[in-house]
Amino acid sequence: MLLALLLQAAIPAATPPGQPPATFVVEPVGMAIAGFDSDGDGRTSRAELDAGVRRSFAASDTGNSAAIGYIAFADWAERWLGDRNALPSPFEVDSDGDNRITLAELQAAFARVFARLDVDRDGFVSHKELLTIRANAGRTMGPPGKKKR
Numbered sequence: 785m786l787l788a789l790l791l792q793a794a795i796p797a798a799t800p801p802g803q804p805p806a807t808f809v810v811e812p813v814g815m816a817i818a819g820f821d822s823d824g825d826g827r828t829s830r831a832e833l834d835a836g837v838r839r840s841f842a843a844s845d846t847g848n849s850a851a852i853g854y855i856a857f858a859d860w861a862e863r864w865l866g867d868r869n870a871l872p873s874p875f876e877v878d879s880d881g882d883n884r885i886t887l888a889e890l891q892a893a894f895a896r897v898f899a900r901l902d903v904d905r906d907g908f909v910s911h912k913e914l915l916t917i918r919a920n921a922g923r924t925m926g927p928p929g930k931k932k933r
């Protein structure tokens with residue numbers, strides 16, 4: 785899944801001459817977090833995260849049972865992460881291991897991801913923090929600041 789994404793993104797439609805193409809990667813869970821930016825300021829706060837996770841959970845909890853099984857979780861993942869097998873996995877989210885995923889478990893899993901992604905610790909996850917930039921492996925490019933002459 786990630787590899788397929790990389791390959792697709794690695795084929796640039798138009799690269800300016802002399803500039804090596806870079807690959808921009810966003811984790812599936814990052815895509816979901818960006819989508820929870822409800823006030824549209826381009827960054828997601830903790831409050832927006834919790835509300836967004838709650839909305840996404842409610843959409844999958846069709847029986848209103850306050851917990852969803854792994855099959856329903858796969859449906860949830862396909863809708864919000866783009867793929868049934870994208871991370872976080874149900875095993876990771878179901879922290880008490882009872883084969884049911886509660887809203888609290890899902891929010892806790894997202895809170896962990898949020899804390900990891902909020903690199904500058906300002907309480908918001910920005911698009912910049914969601915993006916991982918990789919130099920194209922096919923070209924010779926050193927780390928930034930080490931220009932080849």
Ligand SMILES: [Ca+2]
Binds near residue numbers: 879883886
């Ligand atoms: Ca559980």
Ligand SMILES: [Ca+2]
Binds near residue numbers: 904906907909
């Ligand atoms: Ca931040």
